[in-house]
Amino acid sequence: MSNIFEYAPAPESRAIVDIKPSYGLFIDGEFVDGTGKAFKTVNPATEEVLAEVAEASDADVDAAVKAARRAYTRVWSRMSGSERAKYLYRIARIIQERGRELAVLESIDNGKPIKESRDVDIPVVAAHFFYYAGWADKLKYSGFGETPLGVAGQVIPWNFPLLMLAWKIAPALACGNTVVLKPAETTPLTALLFAEICQQADLPPGVVNIVTGAGDTGRAIVSHPDVDKVAFTGSTDVGKAIARAVAGTNKKVTLELGGKAANIVFDDAPLDQAVEGIVNGIFFNQGHVCCAGSRLLVQESVADEVMERLKRRMATLRVGDPLDKNTDVGAINSAEQLAKIRELSDIGEAEGAERWSAPCDLPANGYWFAPTVFTGVSQAHRIAREEIFGPVLSVLTFRTPSEAIEKANNTPFGLSAGVWTDKGSRILSMANRLRAGVVWANTFNKFDPTSPFGGYKESGYGREGGRHGLEGYLKGEDS
Amino acid sequence: MSRIDVRKTYKLYIGGQFPRSESGRSYVVNDAKGRLLANAAQASRKDARDAVVAARAAFGGWSTKTAYNRAQVVYRIAEVLEGRREQFEAELRAAEGISTAKARTYVDAAIDRLVWYAGWADKITQVVGNANPVAGPYFNLSTPEPSGVIAVVAPRGALLGLVSVVAPLIITGNTVVVIASEENPLTAITLGEVMATSDLPGGVVNVLTGSAAEIAPWLASHMDVNGIDLTGIEDATLATELEAAGADNLKRVRRPAPDTDWLAEPGLDRMTRFLETKTVWHPIGV
Numbered sequence: 001m002s003n004i005f006e007y008a009p010a011p012e013s014r015a016i017v018d019i020k021p022s023y024g025l026f027i028d029g030e031f032v033d034g035t036g037k038a039f040k041t042v043n044p045a046t047e048e049v050l051a052e053v054a055e056a057s058d059a060d061v062d063a064a065v066k067a068a069r070r071a072y073t074r075v076w077s078r079m080s081g082s083e084r085a086k087y088l089y090r091i092a093r094i095i096q097e098r099g100r101e102l103a104v105l106e107s108i109d110n111g112k113p114i115k116e117s118r119d120v121d122i123p124v125v126a127a128h129f130f131y132y133a134g135w136a137d138k139l140k141y142s143g144f145g146e147t148p149l150g151v152a153g154q155v156i157p158w159n160f161p162l163l164m165l166a167w168k169i170a171p172a173l174a175c176g177n178t179v180v181l182k183p184a185e186t187t188p189l190t191a192l193l194f195a196e197i198c199q200q201a202d203l204p205p206g207v208v209n210i211v212t213g214a215g216d217t218g219r220a221i222v223s224h225p226d227v228d229k230v231a232f233t234g235s236t237d238v239g240k241a242i243a244r245a246v247a248g249t250n251k252k253v254t255l256e257l258g259g260k261a262a263n264i265v266f267d268d269a270p271l272d273q274a275v276e277g278i279v280n281g282i283f284f285n286q287g288h289v290c291c292a293g294s295r296l297l298v299q300e301s302v303a304d305e306v307m308e309r310l311k312r313r314m315a316t317l318r319v320g321d322p323l324d325k326n327t328d329v330g331a332i333n334s335a336e337q338l339a340k341i342r343e344l345s346d347i348g349e350a351e352g353a354e355r356w357s358a359p360c361d362l363p364a365n366g367y368w369f370a371p372t373v374f375t376g377v378s379q380a381h382r383i384a385r386e387e388i389f390g391p392v393l394s395v396l397t398f399r400t401p402s403e404a405i406e407k408a409n410n411t412p413f414g415l416s417a418g419v420w421t422d423k424g425s426r427i428l429s430m431a432n433r434l435r436a437g438v439v440w441a442n443t444f445n446k447f448d449p450t451s452p453f454g455g456y457k458e459s460g461y462g463r464e465g466g467r468h469g470l471e472g473y474l475k476g477e478d479s
Numbered sequence: 480m481s482r483i484d485v486r487k488t489y490k491l492y493i494g495g496q497f498p499r500s501e502s503g504r505s506y507v508v509n510d511a512k513g514r515l516l517a518n519a520a521q522a523s524r525k526d527a528r529d530a531v532v533a534a535r536a537a538f539g540g541w542s543t544k545t546a547y548n549r550a551q552v553v554y555r556i557a558e559v560l561e562g563r564r565e566q567f568e569a570e571l572r573a574a575e576g577i578s579t580a581k582a583r584t585y586v587d588a589a590i591d592r593l594v595w596y597a598g599w600a601d602k603i604t605q606v607v608g609n610a611n612p613v614a615g616p617y618f619n620l621s622t623p624e625p626s627g628v629i630a631v632v633a634p635r636g637a638l639l640g641l642v643s644v645v646a647p648l649i650i651t652g653n654t655v656v657v658i659a660s661e662e663n664p665l666t667a668i669t670l671g672e673v674m675a676t677s678d679l680p681g682g683v684v685n686v687l688t689g690s691a692a693e694i695a696p697w698l699a700s701h702m703d704v705n706g707i708d709l710t711g712i713e714d715a716t717l718a719t720e721l722e723a724a725g726a727d728n729l730k731r732v733r734r735p736a737p738d739t740d741w742l743a744e745p746g747l748d749r750m751t752r753f754l755e756t757k758t759v760w761h762p763i764g765v
Contacts, residue, residue: 127614143607236729243726248719255729412728431759432543441761448613452621456755457705458729463756466611468621476748 026195028067029205071206081137088133111331131449148176150228158184254462259415262408263293269420291416341390414456492671494533495681511576537682542652550600557593625652627705630698637663647749664688706731
């Protein structure tokens with residue numbers, strides 16, 4: 001790119017956030033010191049230590065579950081739906097009021113571009129609370145009864161920290177459950193700010209409890225005998241471990257796990273739009289997206305043209321400071337994740353696929369990976385089978401719709417898929433035959449509180465969002 | 480001299496055929512008074528795997544038939560069952576030692592249940608699907624789709640119990656491998672004869688007889704089975720093991736239901752537990 005197109009820095013001020021040197025756990029409406037150790041959360045764009053955060057021990061988790069149980073029995077399950085709704089509406093409004101602060105904090109802790117945290121994550125979080133608030137007094141029309149389960153144990157990932165919190169907490173509370181939620185160990189800060197928002201909303205103590213920590217804390221929540229519901233978003237391996245751990249119990253489980261989505265481009269697709277969709281599909285949020293369109297299936301007749309346009313477009317992606325308003329691709333969330341992306345990319349090369357990365361200067365500090373595409377990928381390659389969870393696209397080709405379906409469905413995952421074509425009947429036929437929970441046709445990576453999200457096969461079970469999202473938090477008619 | 484009757488060999492029902500167990504094993508099935516009724520095939524791991532292959536092969540065709548067509552096929556099972564009701568009443572009386580009136584009640588209820596589920600084929604999508612009003616210019620529709628191949632451990636009720644667990648799965652487009660009640664397996668095979676003559680494509684329902692404790696673990700750990708219904712498992716430890724084994728490919732699980740009143744009208748749950756929700760987005764524009 002020529003220099004005349006260089007942008008001046010346009011940094012969003014971080015003065016709006018006030019990060020404390022250390023954080024405790026949010027249990028029974030108050031911040032308390034944990035009984036375990038502490039860990040550090042860092043800014044992945046700079047490797048700067050942001051804060052020390054308590055690692056909840058088994059005893060801390062137990063205290064949180066007890067607080068949630070008390071709040072459930074004494075307050076939340078007895079409150080009318082219309083009153084619960086008002087708390088959720090309050091929370092939605094405070095999230096909107098403090099939206100800029102939440103967006104900046106999310107970008108600092110997670111590494112995602114401010115453009116995305118400001119325009120996608122936080123607005124959708126507020127919308128999610130607003131949507132489920134309205135369900136709280138209308139559950140009898142949901143089709144799933146109106147009896148809550150009790151205490152929900154919820155474990156969420158680091159890729160959309162506050163958005164995943166909203167997907168978990170909003171429906172749980174609307175249905176009359178109380179929650180113990182663990183944010184990911186690399187991104188705890190917005191969940192802790194959310195705890196403050198619960199205080200501002202005067203949410204009754206114990207209805208929401210936030211316990212920070214890593215895998216051991218998550219296990220303690222999942223296996224706690226007084227937890228009635230387990231909701232998890234994260235890796236398929238951990239999802240399977242949870243499914244094993246709850247076997248033989250009465251716990252209701254929803255799992256939203258990995259993916260390896262096919263994004264299928266036919267030769268009659270509007271190619272410039274498709275290229276935008278491919279870029280959005282795999283480079284949105286640094287590719288840290290379970291439903292990312294990480295396998296591009298492009299029809300052979302247009303493969304060369306699509307690749308040429310795609311590379312040209314990728315070269316314009318601005319990689320760098322997450323707080324810069326012009327940044328398209330931010331930092332990889334952690335050193336560990338960066339190592340995984342590098343490892344799988346190296347394997348891709350070693351297995352014979354051709355690697356191309358967008359020419360871009362990466363900052364000296366922090367965790368960075370240039371947007372990368374692999375061509376000449378076969379279905380047997382690990383980069384076509386395993387979730388990379390980074391800005392790495394694997395490209396395969398096909399000739400016929402049936403071949404596209406065959407390849408798209410040839411995966412143990414089934415979370416999402418994309419189709420690009422101008423032919424309406426083909427869209428509907430492809431959508432019918434793709435074994436995936438979300439199909440984006442001539443678009444990609446769209447999310448909305450009214451729209452159910454979740455996978456087929458090893459991408460997990462249960463749905464989050466929409467009317468369907470209530471099912472995981474209600475007793476149901478006969479189950 | 481009285482005529483010597485021609486007795487039936489009870490085999491398995493796999494892929495629309497009635498094969499013996501490849502293991503060559505059988506076990507004695509007695510009536511309620513302890514007299515020999517027949518030898519039933521004792522299915523093996525290999526039989527279970529063959530049944531899964533048959534169910535998988537049948538899934539593509541069955542799940543893409545129109546709902547109207549699936550409804551008519553399941554209704555046809557009810558019609559054929561009605562025509563053979565005396566045989567089923569007699570089998571139930573012999574196997575379970577129940578009265579004529581009770582046997583009639585169960586057969587009535589089994590037929591009626593098939594009719595009830597038949598009607599759901601083209602309504603379940605309307606009842607559990609949704610048009611979603613997203614905040615943007617997008618068409619957005621959620622519809623249910625079958626999970627795939629479902630392994631089922633049937634409860635004791637030789638006819639009504641079996642029909643009550645199988646019908647809700649096939650009406651939505653799943654295909655099934657069902658382990659019949661271990662102590663009353665014969666009626667399940669006779670029901671297989673009804674299904675085989677009701678235009679139900681081979682492999683949509685596969686019936687195994689034998690020991691659930693022996694066969695179910697192979698189905699629970701089978702990586703080409705998408706869901707497992709543990710309704711008929713009475714041993715809590717076994718149920719836990721089967722659920723845990725199913726986690727290897729994240730099978731959808733229905734936990735045991737020991738106190739089910741099979742005469743009561745079922746809800747939607749037996750259908751919805753093994754349905755996926757697919758949500759399709761498309762931009763709206765000119």
